[in-house]
Amino acid sequence: MHIFFEGQVIWSQIDANQHMRHSAYADFAAQARVNMLEKCGLSALKLFELKIGPVLFREELFYLREVALNEYIKVTCEIVKSRADASRWTIRHEIYRSDGVKAAVIVAEGAWIDTVKRKLVALPEEMSALFLTLPRSIDFVEEAAKLKV
Template identity: 50%
Template sequence: MDKNIFYEGQVLWSQIDANRHLRHSAYADFCAQARSNMLNTLGLSLDQFAQHKIGPILFREELIYKREIMLDEYIQVSTALSKLNTLNGRFSFRHEVLKSSGEVAAIVNVDGAWLDLTTRKLTNLPESWKPIIQNIPKTSDFIEINE
């Protein structure tokens, strides 16, 4: 995966578990922040989602651990779209959590969709956002479904 880095930061004391390494749920938090940062960088802020009464919903989150991350380490999180269904608003993202050495510490895959916050049903994004969505970094094995 190219290094589409959308989060960088230091591992905090509050993110460490009893084994003295990064706790499992902190990986998900870092990746969620990276997705938010990526969308904001491309021009879609959380405020714009709120104005359209749309929010992301996750169906699956898979964490594949490769290397430990310890207290005070600096990490980077890449974000890339691995699958997009243009008919029903479903998506998949792949993240790599990188140690400061560049080693991959974890791969995080998420599957989700866009939720209409009024009807509580899945929805597509507004047509006017399509050019922005097309600019999301994609994995080398990206799949687009539109039939």
């Protein structure tokens, strides 16, 4: 299990039904992704300097069990799909309660964007090599890099 975030659910993350609100799940997944990228050497600062950032095309959440106020959670991340050049990717996150019960699964599909030109780009080769060292799921699929015509 590759844990990239651990923390407590706080009051502002609770909805009217007294459990964690829907957008808090996405927030925790996003922080876990940032932590995962940082750990492999793709720091937010380095990406900012290169004027490259991650962009999501789709984020899908599967709610399995409730998470309550003051609960401590753990968030795992692993790559489930990536192009060979790391230009497009899919990351699966799983949120676990402190009792070990899986509470949610979040699947995010994304790519990299040039933050100035506002166009999709590939990472520089040395950074894409770092991305490809991230934990992979048992069902990982590598797609061929898109050919430039």
